[in-house]
Amino acid sequence: AITTIVMALGTQRMANKNAVVRKLASVETLGCTTVICTDKTGTLTQNKMVLKKIYCDGDYIDVTGEGYEVKGQLIKGKNVVSTDETMKAGGALGSIIDSGILCNNARIKPNEKDPNIVDFVGDPTEVAFLVAAKKAAVDIDAKLLEYSFFDEVPFSSERKMMSKVYKKADEYMIYTKGATEMVMARAKHILENGKVIPLDDKKRRQLLEINDKMASMAFRVLGLAGKSIAANSVDTENENDANLFEKELIFYGLAGIMDPPKIEVKDSIELCRRAGISTVMITGDHKGTASAIARDLGILTEGKLSLSGPELDKIDDEKLAEICSNTAVFARVTAEHKLRIVRAFKNRGEIVAMTGDGINDAPALAQAQVGIAMGTGTDVAMESARVTLVKGDLRAIARARVLSRATMSNIRQNLFFAFIYNGLGIPIAAGLLYPLFGVLLSPMIAAAAMSFSSVSVVGNALRLRSADL
Template structure:
């Protein structure tokens, strides 16, 4: 960190004249405009491609092309329709392009006051160049990164960049007491001012040292561009499913082709049979169902004050096991609040402050009158600390405006960062009173008396020790401490330099940005659900720990690490220690990304919450970025996967619960689809292996996969919430969708397949002149008998899968105990599927399209009996499971 003289010399600028217009133009051409580089947005075609760039989708497209080539045009069109539907759902939900960098651009100041050629000029901030001398005053945004050359009571609010809720005192002559000043956190660089932060008090001047993408904001923009676009656990699982299904489809085709060659079948017949099996292996509706279930979950979450920007984030949030949260505005209220006071030798909570007590009233009047902020129920202006004092006064009906009118200010000694005091002279019933507030150390050195229990007494060393002990006690709780004193004077003409002498100490107040009232309960719920909360903030270590301790995040200071400590350890050491850390204080945006990366490297699914510009890179780096909707910057919202419209940490807990239930329901849908498709494969594979006719036509399989299966699967995806879901630990990020369910898929696939094949065999025997049990498949059958038998198999395949959908609702509870009415969508899907299937078989024009035969009463009874097999087996197995659990 260079001196201001050295900085001016290196930038070749005269501090009295500034740059000339010619030199500024030359530097503008060299460094470019003072704005942030934008990232090219994806086109509509690119977004559509992103939706279909999936192994499973490619397999579907391949199946559609092959179906079209062999003349199955209807099959091809239906598969393409599924692919298009999936892409449309995804693009519509994720149509909001990434606006993070665009929002960063808009945060730049539109105008800046510069000194050029010895004159002050107001220019567009885009035209600011390194070496420009920038003039600062209250209410003005900083146009670029500056090395301050002058400062007078300068305070800058940097919370959006550093996360620190209190404005920072800036001093041009600040010299850091460290061997390597470059390692200082941004919040401690008191001789620097940074782009897009706000001057709240005082004035100053600085020389531009970094513009555009070279500024601290620019570095954040670069981090956003570099952040990894990672996939969620569900996306990884579905990609894995797609890969397996693709390999299975190809493998089955090859095996069947080989068997056909050995059996001497015709080439075209073998090809069509292989295509039938490939179609059976792929649940065509699966990707559309997953997208629709996620989209419906998104709509439900809007009612929970959560807006999802990216569909897979719904499910991924349910697998989160660590929530990294920014402190300011997320866990806390983002407003300084007086919480304690000290007067009459005693400390107490603010709610015990009363104007009926003489010392309490004098303390509050001093703090309200010696104050330049304004506050009403509808608006507030000024320094957050001073606003907090006015709010404290307002709570006991001491209104700032009324007090100012009653006790008019006639003189003042403004706040100075060296004195750390402010004093005013106010009229008091024909007399006058000096009020002084500020740092307790400085206040005690100019106080000779103390107001105690209605009397003024000389201040003793014991009094000073008691006051300092009270102040230290507040500081230990990370409270910001301010003292107040007064002195009656008979004359308004007291010299200003004599105002801060022989004061009467009256009391202290302690203030902090307090935690949100509901957050502690939410963190407790997270703990029970196996979700850890980690606080990451730009605030000081003591402040961060005090808040974390109160919220139940941390129980020991050993669980706290500062940004300086982070810089001193390697990534490997951080990775080894990070499981035992709960609070990271005084950190930079780069630190936040490093922390999130280290947590993810340990196999965690990490959510990061935040609202400031400084949070944006880590929001994007995390598995799930959660931005605040009210206080959040556009940058944070643009980088996040989801936005909380009420800025309430507790909404995250509801979102986690919703995400867990959605994942559970998606898993039910996928297990249902895969077990049903395996049933189709079993029926076809066994028939071809034994050299029998094909029991199902390709259009039968496609119809079942797209219609009969799809509606129940969708209804399972909307199964009611399980209230016990938040008592479970988060599932492992590496856990497969099939975890513990391979046997389940194989069992019910076998039951459905064998039941379908049994219907086919029974039909062939019934409608062929054949007696006896063996051989299973009669010879010399007619085309009509084959069509009749295929219709029976088609009916059993459809109805058994519809019945099986009820089995998926619970692994252990009987469907008769759960009640059919608890998911009426599934009941309606079942009834709709039954009606459709009956219509296909019974209405002649439709039956001709599907090449099916009308069925009689006996046929329907056979279909009904065989279709109930999956439920009968499931209910018997559930009895055994419940007995083991009990």
């Protein structure tokens, strides 16, 4: 009863601080946490994607504007790029805009109160492309009406790319976007200055260097490509085969999307560090992007390592357990990689808390001693986790850990008081003093004493309401 009362009050206080505990046992475990493995997008960052930079035709184009405001311009050098220039037939920039609109499952509409801001349904990364198209003064609805949807090769954490296929007249148009290296692996040509030329090894190296440069500036970089094929050359029985559509593509260029860190995250990480908790970033993003953000947030400090998914594939579990304590960033990882990383820390004897908000985080959330889901995330993630941060604020983890320790301390205090109280009270109530002093307690006094014991336990537990967090 003592433990249940104190834990119930502790979890109530945690809920008031936006950390909802689904399993009481997690209260104790949370107080012992030594490592927090955290997803990046939506957990450390705001998940408000803004397309800020485009690379095509051997040059950069900056996209102005913030958030989901459609006010903005495309600027090349010092000049504003006109709509006619943007959508010039056969141009790389227009092809990138087209790919962003058509290889997309999101939808936007003007906000009722402020038409300069859009409301949206769909993935924020895809919304960023639609907002950029609006800034380029492209009529998205009219563009969609030009095509008839035929098929989709969906995104997966393993493929790290997606394609959509449309029919227009007697041709099928394929539009692809995804991780630059994955899209380039499917491309044979590149569209540059209005001409389709071979995508040779030199061009590939140049593009990967540009990709890494943009990633080091904390951009999430996506490659865009596409092609058209004659309708009569498509075998409809294999219409879902990625190899049918995603081959010999024409590479258009790169799009740099910025997802700013949450304002409170840096302080949260510092709070955790002072409490003796190491923070590790686990993300599907490019290693350069993840490392840049991790440095800015104070996760990737001097002497710490960053590893990518392909590098992890070359390391066995035993070696991973050796090096994970000195690794602050794991990038380009899949759900399986996340599971391996959590297990590696556990094999080192660490008490692991895993935070995440996506479907691909669910296995790792379930594997960690404390799975912590963002309240702004998917239902699958919240079902897999033991704790949910209602507002997705990482500071709640540091507060919950302090409260967890206060709760366990309170339980120990109450158990100590109960043992002392009962160790003295029960013998006296049983008549211990009668042979010596002739004193025999009334049952009413014994009952009152026992009631006071319960009152003292509850009173001490209520101190958790005023615990300093």
